[in-house]
Amino acid sequence: MRxxxxxxxxxxxxxxxxxxxxxRVGPTHxxxxxxxxxxxxxxxxxxxxxxxxxxxxxxLGIVSNTYFESGTVVRLPDRSHLNLYEPGAARRLLDAAAPxxxxxxxxxxxxxxxxxxxxxxxxxxxxxxxxxxxx
Numbered sequence: 001m002r003x004x005x006x007x008x009x010x011x012x013x014x015x016x017x018x019x020x021x022x023x024r025v026g027p028t029h030x031x032x033x034x035x036x037x038x039x040x041x042x043x044x045x046x047x048x049x050x051x052x053x054x055x056x057x058x059x060l061g062i063v064s065n066t067y068f069e070s071g072t073v074v075r076l077p078d079r080s081h082l083n084l085y086e087p088g089a090a091r092r093l094l095d096a097a098a099p100x101x102x103x104x105x106x107x108x109x110x111x112x113x114x115x116x117x118x119x120x121x122x123x124x125x126x127x128x129x130x131x132x133x134x135x
Contacts, residue, residue, distance in 0.1 A: 007039075010091060015040060017094065021071045021084045023064065032056070034063045034073060036084045036114065038094055051101055053093060053114035055084075061115055073118060080122045092121045 010017045017038045024033040034055045041048020055063050055073045064072040071085040082089040096117040104110050 008087070008090075010038075010087065010094070012091070012094070019090055019094070023070065025065060029057050029062070029065055032063055032065050034071060034084060036090060036093060038090075049101060049107075050109045051094075051097060052109070052111045053097055053117060054111060055114040055118070058115065061118070073114070075115075075118060075122065082118060082122065089121070093117050096120045 007018050007020050010019055017040055019036065019038045022035045022037070024031075024035070026032050035052050036055075037050055037052040039048055039050050055061070057063055059076075061073060061075045063074075064070050068074070069083055072081055072083045074081040082093070084090060084093075093114070097112060097114075100110055100112050
C-alpha cells in the first residue's frame with residue numbers, strides 16, 4: 001500500500017521541487033477537492049514558495065471520491081483524465097502552471113484553479129475549463 005501523504009521529489013533543471021497530492025472529502029461531492037502542491041527551496045518552513053493547483057467538481061469536471069482511482073481528475077464529457085499521483089502528470093501540470101508563480105513574485109503561497117492547466121496539459125487546445133476559483 002502506497003503512502004498517499006508522502007512528499008515526492010522532482011528535479012527540473014537545477015531546481016528541485018517537492019510535491020504532494022491531498023484530497024479533501026466533504027459531505028457532498030461538490031465540497032470535495034483534490035490539490036496538487038509544489039514546493040521549492042526544500043521542506044523547511046519559511047523557505048521557498050508553494051504553488052497549489054486546486055481541482056474542485058464543476059459542470060465540466062469531476063474529482064476522485066471513491067468511484068475511481070485516488071488522485072484522479074476527469075474532464076466531462078470527453079472523459080479525459082489525469083492521475084495527479086503520476087510523476088509525468090505532475091511534471092506536465094507544473095510546466096503549465098509555473099508562470100502563475102512569475103505573475104505573482106511577491107506571493108509566497110500561490111493557489112490557482114487547476115482546471116485551466118488540465119485543459120492545457122491534456123489537449124493543448126482551447127477547450128472550455130471550469131469557471132470557478134480555487135477553494
